[in-house]
Amino acid sequence: MVWLRRTTHYLFIVVVAVNSTLLTINAGDYIFYTDWAWTSFVVFSVSQSTMLVVGAIYYMLFTGVPGTATYYATIMTIYTWVAKGAWFALGYPYDFIVTPVWIPSAMLLDLTYWATRRNKHAAIIIGGTLVGLSLPIFNTINLLLVRDPLEMAFKYPRPTLPPYMTPIEPQVGKFYNSPVALGSGAGAVLSVPIAALGAKLNTWTYRWMA
Secondary structure, eight states: OHHHHHHHHHHHHHHHHHHHHHHHHHHHBHHHHTTTHHHHHHHHHHHHHHHHHHHHHHHHHHHTOTTHHHHHHHHHHHHHHHHHHHHHHTTOOTTSBOOOOOHHHHHHHHHHHHHTTSOHHHIIIIIHHHHHHHHHHHTHHHHHHOOOHHHHHHHSOOTTOOGGGOOOOOOTTSSOSOHHHHHHHHHHHHHHHHHHHHHHHHHHHHHHTO
8 A cells, every 4th residue: 555655745745836827827917916016926926935935845744854855946947947938838938837946945944954853743833934924024035126017017918817806006015005014924923734734634644545
């Protein structure tokens, strides 16, 4: 049954990594990411931090080797850049999809696991908190490098875009003034239970394959 257990583990890893890429395309394209400016940055940050932490901690606890989370984040990054190439082939600009900066946050998770001598609970609580706090901060580079949202949205509209999602003036500072702080706070709170879920999935897999 060892081969079945390993196959299931790797299948989970691939599924989560692919889903994270699809989530990036949905939450990181110009229609969503820039039309709504700060509001979507918070949603983008929270969705990416939780998606990163559930797959990274699953993979890390599966191998038991610090550094695996960073390897997983690298896989996600490569997948997303390949997806960007596919959109480019369809006639969109190569930076149409905003690629999250996953790797530094995954390095913090690995560092936590290593510094606490492979303590699973510390990785969940401390590592999950660090991922949620740091990912919005690292992703501020996307706010600086992204092109003018209205220009890009009107130049490259989705052919199936419904009328009520027509690009509008970005809602900057309408509800709050610091999307990075809000994204970090929400991410830190949500990443811990999601990290616990990733760790529990690892345990359940061993029970299913026993």
